[in-house]
Amino acid sequence: MRKVCQICLMVVLIPLLCWVEPGDGIGANWGTQSSHPLPPETVVRMLVDNRIQKVKLFDADYGALRALSKSGIQVMVGIPNDLLATMATSTKAADKWVSKNVTAHLSNSVDIRYVAVGNEPFLATYNGSFLRTTYPALQNIQNALVKAGLGNRVKVTVPQNADVYESSTTVPSGGDFRADIHDYIFQITKFLNDNGSPFTVNIYPFISLYIDSNFPVEYAFFDGQATPVNDGGTTYTNMFDANYDTLVWALQKNGFPNMGIIVGEIGWPSDGDRNGNNEYAQRFMQGFMTRVAGGKGTPMRQGPLEAYLFSLIDEDEKSIQPGNFERHWGVFYYDGQPKYSLNLGTTTQGALVPARDLKYLQRKWCVLKDNVKMDDPSIAQSVSYACALGDCTSLGYGTSCGSLDAEQNVSYAFNSYFQKNNQLDEACKFPNVSTITKDDPSTGTCRFGIMIEPYYGGAHKTLGSGGFGAGLVLLLLTVL
Ligand SMILES: *[C@@H]1O[C@H](CO)[C@@H](O)[C@H](O)[C@H]1NC(C)=O
Numbered sequence: 001m002r003k004v005c006q007i008c009l010m011v012v013l014i015p016l017l018c019w020v021e022p023g024d025g026i027g028a029n030w031g032t033q034s035s036h037p038l039p040p041e042t043v044v045r046m047l048v049d050n051r052i053q054k055v056k057l058f059d060a061d062y063g064a065l066r067a068l069s070k071s072g073i074q075v076m077v078g079i080p081n082d083l084l085a086t087m088a089t090s091t092k093a094a095d096k097w098v099s100k101n102v103t104a105h106l107s108n109s110v111d112i113r114y115v116a117v118g119n120e121p122f123l124a125t126y127n128g129s130f131l132r133t134t135y136p137a138l139q140n141i142q143n144a145l146v147k148a149g150l151g152n153r154v155k156v157t158v159p160q161n162a163d164v165y166e167s168s169t170t171v172p173s174g175g176d177f178r179a180d181i182h183d184y185i186f187q188i189t190k191f192l193n194d195n196g197s198p199f200t201v202n203i204y205p206f207i208s209l210y211i212d213s214n215f216p217v218e219y220a221f222f223d224g225q226a227t228p229v230n231d232g233g234t235t236y237t238n239m240f241d242a243n244y245d246t247l248v249w250a251l252q253k254n255g256f257p258n259m260g261i262i263v264g265e266i267g268w269p270s271d272g273d274r275n276g277n278n279e280y281a282q283r284f285m286q287g288f289m290t291r292v293a294g295g296k297g298t299p300m301r302q303g304p305l306e307a308y309l310f311s312l313i314d315e316d317e318k319s320i321q322p323g324n325f326e327r328h329w330g331v332f333y334y335d336g337q338p339k340y341s342l343n344l345g346t347t348t349q350g351a352l353v354p355a356r357d358l359k360y361l362q363r364k365w366c367v368l369k370d371n372v373k374m375d376d377p378s379i380a381q382s383v384s385y386a387c388a389l390g391d392c393t394s395l396g397y398g399t400s401c402g403s404l405d406a407e408q409n410v411s412y413a414f415n416s417y418f419q420k421n422n423q424l425d426e427a428c429k430f431p432n433v434s435t436i437t438k439d440d441p442s443t444g445t446c447r448f449g450i451m452i453e454p455y456y457g458g459a460h461k462t463l464g465s466g467g468f469g470a471g472l473v474l475l476l477l478t479v480l
């Protein structure tokens with residue numbers, strides 16, 4: 001790509017291609033499973049302010065893509081797994097997807113570089129549901145891109161979870177694609193390689209620690225004091241390097257020694273688990289960013305790393321089936337405020353720049369009433385209702401609100417439900433046991449949040465106009 005850029009600079013043909021050289025800088029994942037997402041313009045401003053040069057989306061969200069227009073940020077758009085079957089069986093659907101979700105935005109100066117076909121489609125929890133559809137969907141999308149004249153400009157890829165490869169010897173040099181899905185992965189990888197597309201992988205030392213209590217904690221970090229792993233003279237002091245190089249070996253073994261690798265997701269959650277806290281998250285992220293900023297790769301691939309942080313912002317509506325930590329992957333809280341100090345190495349001030357111009361709801365909270373007996377039968381019911389529809393993932397052993405007493409626990413649950421419902425009076429009417437207060441109940445590391453004003457996809461910010469705002473988006477979509 002460097003050569004392409006030099007050539008196009010010399011010929012001054014399409015200077016658009018030369019904004020930023022791929023491979024440099026850091027990217028971030030922008031997920032939108034939130035009850036109160038920040039306005040897309042606010043998020044794009046955050047990316048620009050923090051000099052995050054690349055963004056990865058999980059779909060082709062119209063509002064996000066519109067806001068990215070003329071931002072100079074490179075974009076990876078995603079095709080969710082539930083669209084794979086359609087894309088696999090219908091070339092017409094694939095053509096239409098590319099036309100609406102790539103071509104139209106390119107014409108509006110959105111710098112789309114990649115289409116991610118599916119997201120971790122071979123994850124064990126999907127029971128093989130996407131094993132057969134991913135490859136034909138990939139082919140159809142690639143063909144659609146070529147038909148649209150974008151074959152060289154927009155590349156396809158398939159973000160994979162790191163367990164699609166394994167090592168027979170426990171050290172990286174034993175790396176190969178996982179035996180039970182070898183043929184599926186090989187087919188996809190060959191197709192990507194033939195089309196000059198990269199292998200995208202998501203690597204999570206935190207998950208290794210989460211599922212295996214014997215995992216050496218220090219080995220998860222870049223500055224850790226873990227006993228090094230010796231692989232034929234190459235020493236590995238952290239899991240990221242070893243995992244990445246297992247992929248390098250697997251690619252090499254299967255005949256793709258020079259294939260590009262993108263780390264599609266890398267991060268550490270800050271809450272929801274005893275190993276999910278700001279201290280560990282800061283340590284992991286800073287270690288990784290120092291590595292990226294230094295332009296240093298892994299023992300097997302010495303060059304700069306291309307990676308997307310997971311994630312930019314917390315998402316309070318993610319499924320917690322994998323664990324309570326799922327809603328806490330952000331480098332920023334839901335409201336775009338930094339969680340910890342992190343030097344991305346991209347700005348002169350060396351600190352995260354928060355979101356600007358936020359509008360919060362009033363300073364009020366819903367809490368347990370004074371003098372309510374804790375054995376009041378309505379409490380347990382109310383709490384489970386509040387937690388099911390609110391977010392109680394910061395309660396529990398080792399979490400940010402893990403040391404609350406029983407009464408505070410109840411208040412936390414009530415308040416979460418109340419805030420998610422935009423502080424509506426009706427959302428603090430747990431029968432006879434709740435009340436609204438103006439005294440902030442936050443204590444220690446436990447934040448009793450206040451929500452930001454809801455965003456309805458346009459200039460209409462009051463509650464009543466939700467329907468109108470959604471209608472406006474629909475109208476814009478059909479005009480496009
Ligand atoms: C474009 O992407 C959006 C968001 O992922 C999706 O809902 C829509 O169906 C896509 N459009 C087409 C024509 O496939």
Ligand SMILES: *[C@@H]1O[C@H](CO)[C@@H](O)[C@H](O)[C@H]1NC(C)=O
Nearest residue numbers: 123124125126127128129130
């Ligand atoms: C996968 O299989 C298990 C056991 O057969 C089942 O409980 C689960 O619902 C399945 N998941 C999906 C996504 O199909």
Ligand SMILES: *[C@@H]1O[C@H](CO)[C@@H](O)[C@H](O)[C@H]1NC(C)=O
Nearest residue numbers: 395396397404405406407409
């Ligand atoms: C508070 O709630 C959490 C999560 O439900 C629970 O694990 C913890 O034991 C509760 N603490 C007290 C003191 O009741």
Ligand SMILES: *[C@@H]1O[C@H](CO)[C@@H](O)[C@H](O)[C@H]1NC(C)=O
Nearest residue numbers: 376377378379430431432433
């Ligand atoms: C609430 O309290 C009032 C008065 O103490 C009582 O009459 C009523 O039954 C209570 N309601 C519920 C749902 O517990």
